[in-house]
Every structure is written in structure tokens, then in C-alpha cells.
Amino acid sequence: MPAEMITTPPLLEVQGLVVTTTGPDGETVRLIDDVSFTVDDGEVVGIVGESGSGKSLTMLAVMGLLPYGLEVASGSIRWRGKDIVGLREQQLRQIRGRDIGMIFQDPMTALNPLRRIGSQLAEAIRLHQKVSRAEARTRVHGLLARVGVKDAATRARAYPHEWSGGMRQRAVIAMAMANDPALLIADEPTTALDVTVQAQVMMTLEQARAELSSALILITHDLGLAAQNASRMLIMYSGRIVEAGSTRDIFLSPTHPYTQGLLRSQLTARDERAYAIPGNPPSPRSRPSGCAFAPRCELARGRSICVEVRPRLETRPNGSRSACHFADEVRSPLPVAPIGSEG
Incomplete structure (x- = not known):
């Protein structure tokens, strides 16, 4: 008998996802309603829609980062074939930040204003890798250099407010890249940046994705931006x-x-x-x-x-x-x- 063909599951597979909250009258409100999609290794997928359409909320559900009061009511989120809905926080942390890196919309809220940028990137590395402080520091300098930060060793000692908006976005991209994830999620990565800086940030993001051979989910309200970077779109x-x-x-x-x-x-x-x-x-x-x-x-x-x-x-x-x-x-x-x- 011929050997059975072995099929590889998608990198990420979301099926029938429903995210709910409780309304002021005690009723159940569906915020995300029966969303299904897949992402394959190395693929770039754009998720496009107006503000409030559910783009970011869907990805927060994937990351296990839903705000208090919201929950995944039904559906499955499979990472490399394994359903991760309902996993304990400690188990999710093994995936979040290591296998999946997220670039949040506002780098000023993603970065701790009271800590130096290099320290924050080093922490992201040491949470998932057994390396010394010195090794983590060296890797941080390399990451910042890869995303276009000059004199990385000196700039790593700065606080977030000492960097421009475009530079802070590069720091957040570097943090998402820190553990060579298989999937990058970029949530409106060019919001509030001028056109020139937008182009630089997107070029940095694409270079990072290409170096890691990662898949990318690009969340945006801009169809043009998605068209320039994604091979497939979800509206x-x-x-x-x-x-x-x-x-x-x-x-x-x-x-x-x-x-x-x-x-x-x-x-x-x-x-x-x-x-x-x-x-x-x-x-x-x-x-x-x-x-x-x-x-x-x-x-x-x-x-x-x-x-x-x-x-x-x-x-x-x-x-x-x-x-x-x-x-x-x-x-x-x-x-x-x-x-x-x-x-």
C-alpha cells in the first residue's frame, strides 16, 4: 500500500473565532463574530478595515492578550496544529514573544518610559533564552543595528522619550525580532508617522521579516499599504x-x-x-x-x-x-x- 501523505498544518489557523463581552444590561455582545483564516510559513497577509472593525482585537485574541472583560467564547486558534485557546498563562508565554512577535500600534505604550531601551530588549531575550546579561546586551546591539539604529551601543542606553517616533518604532520591531519568531504581527506600524518615516519603517519591517523568513500579519486601515506588502488580504x-x-x-x-x-x-x-x-x-x-x-x-x-x-x-x-x-x-x-x- 502506498504510504499516506503527511500534510503540514498551517502556521496559524483560526476557525470560527468568537470574542464576547457583557453589555451594560447583562447581555452578551459579540465583538468578533465567526472569524476564520489561515497563515502559512513565510506568508504576508494584510488585515484591512476601518477603525473598530476588529482587526487588532482578533490578533490580541491570538496572542492571549484580550483586555479584562473580554473572552474567547468559541472557536479555535491553532498554532502549528495545536489549539492554544485556554492554555495557562505560563504556557502562552512559551509561544508569545518567542514563536510570535507583536509590533504594537503605539511604541510609547509598548515601551516602559522608566527603563532604558536596551534593558527592555535584553529582558525580552532573557525571558526566552538562557544567556548571560553580557550576551543579551551584545544581541541587543546587533538587533538595533539590524533595524537601522546607528551607534547602537550608545543609543541603547537612552530612554524611550529620547528617541523620535520612527526610532521608537524600530525599537519595537527589534523587540519583536528578538527571539527569531516564525510569525510577526504588525498592528498599524506606521500610524502617526510622516510619509518618509513610514516608508523607512516598512522597509525595516520587510528586511526583518526576510532575514527571519517569518510570516507577517499586517494590520492596517490603508489598502495601499497592504497592497505594497501583502500577497493576500482579509477585509x-x-x-x-x-x-x-x-x-x-x-x-x-x-x-x-x-x-x-x-x-x-x-x-x-x-x-x-x-x-x-x-x-x-x-x-x-x-x-x-x-x-x-x-x-x-x-x-x-x-x-x-x-x-x-x-x-x-x-x-x-x-x-x-x-x-x-x-x-x-x-x-x-x-x-x-x-x-x-x-x-
């Missing part, structure tokens, strides 16, 4: 994934009105008038029973199915997945040059 809205597919397919042939709206807002530089999606995302306590985007969607007008029936995330002819009853009617917002083409 989130109101705690759910509404579209998923390759970056090329999502840019050239979006299959959800929300994705179409995000693209139109990105491409208004070619138009005289700026575009913004009308309305606001619903509160998790007041989501429609059907499609959460229906109150803001032009395709949903006059169609009761959009208000009454929640659409399933289904595979479309182009290979992407979309949670829209009328995905076939969604059109590319503007002619767009193929991703990666010149001119």
Missing part, C-alpha cells in the same frame, strides 16, 4: 471577515461593496472630488440581523434579503471569498493598473 467589517483573497484579485475585481468603497477612497487622488463611504459602522450591540454593511450599501437599497439574512463567506469565480448576496454586481471602482506593473 474586516464590524467584527467579521467580509472578503478574502489575493491582493491582485481584491484590487482588480472586488466582490464586496465595502471593499469597493475602501478602494474608491484610496483612488480619489485621480478624481477631483474625494470619496468617503457614507454613514458609520454599527455598534456591536446594534448590528443588523442581516448584513452589517447593509445600512451603508447602495446595492442593499430596497432589498430585504440584505437586512434580514446574514450573507455567508462564499468562494467566487475569481477564487476570492465574499460575504455579499449580490457579489456578482460589484464592479471595480476605477481602472487600476495590475499590481506590480509599471507606469
Whole structure:
């Protein structure tokens, strides 16, 4: 008999994730609602959506860092095939910081303002590796040099407030790299940085990822930033994934009105008038029973199915997945040059 084929599980596999909290009236509120996705070794995945769509909260659930009062109510989070939901804190620490490194959105809150930057990076190393203080210090200097910090030995003695925003972000990237993780999670890594520094930080992040051969999850509200760095995208809205597919397919042939709206807002530089999606995302306590985007969607007008029936995330002819009853009617917002083409 032929030997059975051995299949390798994804690096990260999230299935049916539901994160809940308790509302002021004692009701259960779903903040993340049935989210499923995978990330393979070395892959770069972008998670895109407006503020409050659930991007960061999903990753905090993966890291076991949900704020007090929130919990994973159902679903699984598998790291290399092993479900890590419900693991004790000590067990999670063996994965968090060693196998998975997270680059938080605000480096000033990620770094302790009362401790020198080098000391904080050394602690991240010694928590997971049996090395002396001197060895950890040498590694810290090497990490800072790898992310573009000149005169690393001297700069490591500085406090966070003595570094600029872009330099602090480099320090946070170095901390995430400290133990050569298999997965990096970057949560809005360029927020509040000017355009030039944004480009430098993203170049540093990509170099770090390439050196480690790590997978990367890039959380952002900027479709353009995701397109430049990710091969695949997950579009989130109101705690759910509404579209998923390759970056090329999502840019050239979006299959959800929300994705179409995000693209139109990105491409208004070619138009005289700026575009913004009308309305606001619903509160998790007041989501429609059907499609959460229906109150803001032009395709949903006059169609009761959009208000009454929640659409399933289904595979479309182009290979992407979309949670829209009328995905076939969604059109590319503007002619767009193929991703990666010149001119």
C-alpha cells in the first residue's frame, strides 16, 4: 500500500473565532463574530478595515492578550496544529514573544518610559533564552543595528522619550525580532508617522521579516499599504471577515461593496472630488440581523434579503471569498493598473 501523505498544518489557523463581552444590561455582545483564516510559513497577509472593525482585537485574541472583560467564547486558534485557546498563562508565554512577535500600534505604550531601551530588549531575550546579561546586551546591539539604529551601543542606553517616533518604532520591531519568531504581527506600524518615516519603517519591517523568513500579519486601515506588502488580504467589517483573497484579485475585481468603497477612497487622488463611504459602522450591540454593511450599501437599497439574512463567506469565480448576496454586481471602482506593473 502506498504510504499516506503527511500534510503540514498551517502556521496559524483560526476557525470560527468568537470574542464576547457583557453589555451594560447583562447581555452578551459579540465583538468578533465567526472569524476564520489561515497563515502559512513565510506568508504576508494584510488585515484591512476601518477603525473598530476588529482587526487588532482578533490578533490580541491570538496572542492571549484580550483586555479584562473580554473572552474567547468559541472557536479555535491553532498554532502549528495545536489549539492554544485556554492554555495557562505560563504556557502562552512559551509561544508569545518567542514563536510570535507583536509590533504594537503605539511604541510609547509598548515601551516602559522608566527603563532604558536596551534593558527592555535584553529582558525580552532573557525571558526566552538562557544567556548571560553580557550576551543579551551584545544581541541587543546587533538587533538595533539590524533595524537601522546607528551607534547602537550608545543609543541603547537612552530612554524611550529620547528617541523620535520612527526610532521608537524600530525599537519595537527589534523587540519583536528578538527571539527569531516564525510569525510577526504588525498592528498599524506606521500610524502617526510622516510619509518618509513610514516608508523607512516598512522597509525595516520587510528586511526583518526576510532575514527571519517569518510570516507577517499586517494590520492596517490603508489598502495601499497592504497592497505594497501583502500577497493576500482579509477585509474586516464590524467584527467579521467580509472578503478574502489575493491582493491582485481584491484590487482588480472586488466582490464586496465595502471593499469597493475602501478602494474608491484610496483612488480619489485621480478624481477631483474625494470619496468617503457614507454613514458609520454599527455598534456591536446594534448590528443588523442581516448584513452589517447593509445600512451603508447602495446595492442593499430596497432589498430585504440584505437586512434580514446574514450573507455567508462564499468562494467566487475569481477564487476570492465574499460575504455579499449580490457579489456578482460589484464592479471595480476605477481602472487600476495590475499590481506590480509599471507606469
